[in-house]
Amino acid sequence: MDRQQALRNSLPPMAAPVIPPPRGRGRASFTPVSWDSYFDSQRRISVGNNVFNIYEKGREGPILFLIHGGGFSALSWALFSKAITDIVPCRCIALDLRGHGDTVTEDDSDLSAETLSRDIGDVLQALYPGDSCPPVILVGHSLGGAVAVHAASRNLIPSLAGLVVIDVVEGTALDSLTTMEALVRGRPGRFLSVENAIEWSFRSGHIKNPESACVSMIGQLRVIPAGEQLPGTSADMGHTVNTTGSISEDAEDNAESPPTAAMPGYTWRIDLLKTQPFWTGWFTGLSDLFLGCPVPKLLLLAGMDRLDKDLTIGQMQGKFQMVVLPKSGHAVQEDQPVKVAEALAIFMVRNKVARAIATFSPTFPGC
Template sequence: MEPPPLSSLQEEGEEGPTVEDSSVFSAAVVPPRPATHHSLHKYAPLDWSAYFDEERRVAIPDTDNVFNAYTTGSEGPVVFCLHGGGYSGLSFALAASQMKDKARVVAMDLRGHGKSTTNDDLDLSIETLTNDVIAVIRTMYGDLPPAIILVGHSMGGSVAIHVAARKEIRNLHGLVVVDVVEGTAMASLVHMQKILANRAQHFPSIEKAIEWSVKGGPLRNIESARVSIPSTLKYDESRECYTYRTPLEQTEKYWKGWYEGLSDKFLSCPVQKILLLAGTDRLDSWFTICRALTIGQMQGKFQMVVIRHTGHAIQMYLKNLHRTY
């Protein structure tokens, strides 16, 4: 929900689109060029099974809700991962493949995302998302779960904070929030509809969607894009093209609720806490806007780690993210 500027996304050795021609990969604007063998291979989808051991369908009792979850690892605490708006559980694929020797990793598709199906996929209110995660954890582990560390990116970071603040998950040992804080998130919401509208909306193939996400969209890591982007798409039969699985532009009424009051909730969570921030260019404004968190950090209430040379979705860039966890 807070993509980096297009200028930072150009792949090394290639010329990326400018802001003015950022729709160059939209099938509705420019007729697709025949894909070359090189581009088909370079941007071909990667299967989830190269990163996770199992894909589970978690049916919530007495409801029509079935949540998709990717799992890997057999020992250690459960690192329970929640993705950002418009992403999927596979945004944690690279990180999971490196954590699985020391932890059990679970990366679920939230409501309205990936392969999860619910009675109302457009209800992305923070209350509903929080209830969903608690229900999934209880369904998977019962009343006596193993040690759990919640990890949430962007919108998923807000959900993780709300889950921890509810104090309903037994044996919750830690909370890792990835690149989201109340002040900057709230300030960015006025721009989100424009950002969403400026995305390429339709793709003639999955390979083209992956290519756009690397050259003109929110990702620069090709491997992350190849494994995660397909799960964020659906095929539009009427237009004979691929489009986004999650219509974020239709969920605007819930955006404010994701982030309002988040700083106080984060600080009140009675577990060890880490806040991961991408880059250093926003730190001055961050300290100005997020006074409560600044004071909280000075008081030692949480650890803040700044990760340089990544985009907003930090977990999709780093090879050594497991060391932070």
């Protein structure tokens, strides 16, 4: 795979033609699925005037604090959370970052690495005041991986026991910024239904696992209020997000019906183009910060082509563990949640952060 193809694979997909959903049994494959099929609970955590939305799974063991990528939501971790808690005793806490999902803050537009990483520490402190926090492994995908590295390097998590970064590398990420704007603009601007949004995500390769798309796409959308004019984007995709959060479960419907005043449709929860001033700050210096974190580290990639020079040298020197899942798209934890869960379980057991359940036999799939 050449360098340009690697960059395209690591970014949001361009708009793709959407085939009308099949009727009968096939149509059900794009039906939204509730978060409670995968998580135990949903909670709102107040930090000052900010209210952060989290989903939880598991009640014992170390905490896996899960941080999604830009434009995604905490629901991106649904299938993974169910899989990992079946393998090792642990507690998954999946957070909606500010500006995403059901989290609402005083300034949803401040998505700097400093602010996002501080939010991680604040939420954990609110959940576990003082010194009561169990061992924490920060797990971040894409932008979330950068946020996890920044939080770890700033010592914002006193009980930090591990750092896992999924499919983000400084060199590749910075190189991709030259094409990011065009790719974001190439996405559909409006969906007439949740089902159509789920179908688009699957058919375009945004999320390759249809089961994950059915639960996670809900958190990426908001309802378009009557009268709101969307900025110029690519053509509508025959699709239908809340102004401040994700969609309710009963918001799916007739994909063939045109938008009306009562059903204005759906668009993206966050306008990624407005985050452009922060893109360079998310990733600059990331490799050195990652390598400098004094805790066990795991880098999980969708392809070896993602590695930059600094991480290639660091990997050869044994400074972190690495696993490659080449059949994944960029949303690795959604495309192959069981494989990612197995890789993290092995990482946790090897570093004595968690014990294996009796039926789990750890053998590291080294690369």
